[in-house]
Amino acid sequence: MLDPVSRVRRFNRAVTSAVGALDHSFLGRGRPLGAARVLNAIGHGRSDIGEVRDYLGLDSGLMSRLLRSLEEEGLIETHAHENDARRRVASLTRAGQREFAAYERISNTQAESLLARNSQAEALLAAMDLIASALTRDRIALTEMDPRSDEARYCLSEYYAELGRRFKQGFDVSLSRDPDAEDMRRPRGSFIVAMSDTLPIGCVGLKGTDHGYAEIKRLWVAPSARGLGLGKRLMEATEEAARTLGITLLRLDTNSALPEAGQLYRTTGWREIPRFNDDPYPDLFFEKRL
Amino acid sequence: MLDPVSRVRRFNRAVTSAVGALDHSFLGRGRPLGAARVLNAIGHGRSDIGEVRDYLGLDSGLMSRLLRSLEEEGLIETHAHENDARRRVASLTRAGQREFAAYERISNTQAESLLARNSQAEALLAAMDLIASALTRDRIALTEMDPRSDEARYCLSEYYAELGRRFKQGFDVSLSRDPDAEDMRRPRGSFIVAMSDTLPIGCVGLKGTDHGYAEIKRLWVAPSARGLGLGKRLMEATEEAARTLGITLLRLDTNSALPEAGQLYRTTGWREIPRFNDDPYPDLFFEKRL
DNA sequence: CACGATATCTGACTAAAGTCAGGTAATGCT
DNA sequence: AGCATTACCTGACTTTAGTCAGATATCGTG
DSSP: OOSHHHHHHHHHHHHHHHHHHHHHHHHTTSSOHHHHHHHHHHHTTOOBHHHHHHHHTOOHHHHHHHHHHHHHTTSEEEEEOSSOTTSEEEEEOHHHHHHHHHHHHHHHHHHHHHHHTOTTHHHHHHHHHHHHHHHTGGGEEEEEOOTTSHHHHHHHHHHHHHHHHHOTTOOOGGGGGOTTGGGGSTTTOEEEEEEETTEEEEEEEEEEOSSSSEEEEEEEEOGGGTTSSHHHHHHHHHHHHHHHTTOOEEEEEEOTTOHHHHHHHHTTTOEEOOOOSOOSSOOEEEEEEO | OOSHHHHHHHHHHHHHHHHHHHHHHHHTTSSOHHHHHHHHHHHTTOOBHHHHHHHHTOOHHHHHHHHHHHHHTTSEEEEEOSSOTTSEEEEEOHHHHHHHHHHHHHHHHHHHHHHHTOTTHHHHHHHHHHHHHHHTGGGEEEEEOOTTSHHHHHHHHHHHHHHHHHOTTOOOGGGGGOTTGGGGSTTTOEEEEEEETTEEEEEEEEEEOSSSOEEEEEEEEOGGGTTSSHHHHHHHHHHHHHHHTTOOEEEEEEOTTOHHHHHHHHTTTOEEOOOOSOOSSOOEEEEEEO
8 A cells, every 4th residue: 555556556557547537427428438539539530430440449440430320420521631621620610519529518617527526636636747758758759840830839838937046146038038049940940849748847948159160959758758868869869950951060058057967968979069159048058069 | 839728738739648558469469459458457356337337327227238248258247246136246267367467568568668768767756656647546445454454554555654754763664664553443443545456555543442532643744645645534534434443532743844734734623732652753742532 | 103204125127348250441462 | 553451341260248037045124
């Protein structure tokens, strides 16, 4: 009862019955669970049928029948894929959207009631983020995104908030307007976001300059995702992006108030160099040749 | 993607697939999930068939058939209940114990691999405890137990550890030998443990004295279970136990370094009284007449 | 001891999920 | 153009889960 494995297993049991309860309430809409899951997958933007099949782990015959039953109910329509007529894509009809919305309401309501029952909501959410990140760590996707996208802006605002907490002298939030966004778009640079499911949990920017090198900026990993080696993965992905852009020299600056960062750079082929800019915040400078 | 409800739902998705993976690996032993679950429930000590049926939420007809199939496999035996021949109790045969052990290994292995993959194991476990307590809060059972039982001793050791952290002057652990255990057994007193599934998450002792009152001691609630009103439930349960023991006056002492405790007492009918003992640690004293 | 309640079992179902062996059409590659 | 591959569909099937209406035996109570 006290050892780590028992604690994990207690968690499993608690969560199994909660998950079962949600499934059960899905049945309330008079449709088998399999069909409901397919409808929801399509509603969440998985239009490609093969993708849905993969995601839900269904046999192609079973998948086909579930699609047919949803079609007969008038909830979805299927079309041939525009570039490959073997593949099919599904989309919700008007009625399907209504039905999908009803499932969404069920899911949202149960999530809300879980939060409402609990007076420590923020602690509970933090715990959930941590666990979700740990469970899906094999499925963390690094995606190049626009630095002005919602996902990127979320990461950046979290990043600046954390700098504010970590730096003794605080941090000037006006800097977070991000004048560098232009330099972090292809072909000058790149911006990579780490997504766990739908939640952004880390980012890194590659900022092109006119001085013969590119800078790595704004490396951030959500607290709930630390200890998973995500920082390293993000760095590797940016270096790869830099190579495809023909960049051969990288620089970055950081602050000694962020010791994890310095440690990461030192162990992955970066070498410390003298100050190369006049930013007030950084006090450590690194360089790496690709 | 950033709002609380989305975070809960991301957690749900992550956990659903983890749970599904465990179910799937259970299937690897060539037995339908239903039968495997019954076998495991019996292995975990739920010998009474009605109890298993309740726990797993099965129809009695289905339950009956699953038992039959396990019997035919030679994994369990059933007997009439000793005090009530309508009821049946099941027990594992030698072969059933082996099979149960194999399922246990699967569960343990997946729990271990989850922990091993994660460098923040302690944070992960704390998060799991918190969530498990929140999800099973309706199923927290308060049980009278011997103050020397494993469960009680676990609670007490956590309690003393916390006192050590909270008190500026530290706390003398030698006191945790618990010389009062005798006075916390019926008919002199009582000791109540709050169990969430198999994990003790809180306790309270009622210590009989020869001075015309009984004392309430060692009220503790695990950090992962705070905010659920468990302290209040424990106090109510002890007061109820005191009534059944014919006790009419209760006293307790506490320390102002534990403000939640003082707050709880003041709002539940206790009144502050002058010091009534010479313990070095407490500096606040309360009394309540039943 | 009669009688209603309780615990389990049996038989006869239905629905849902999953499997598997072809079949059709489009595609990619030589 | 020929041919293997891919993506999906269809038909025929099995297994699992779940439901429901009795049947049987036992228990608690008056």
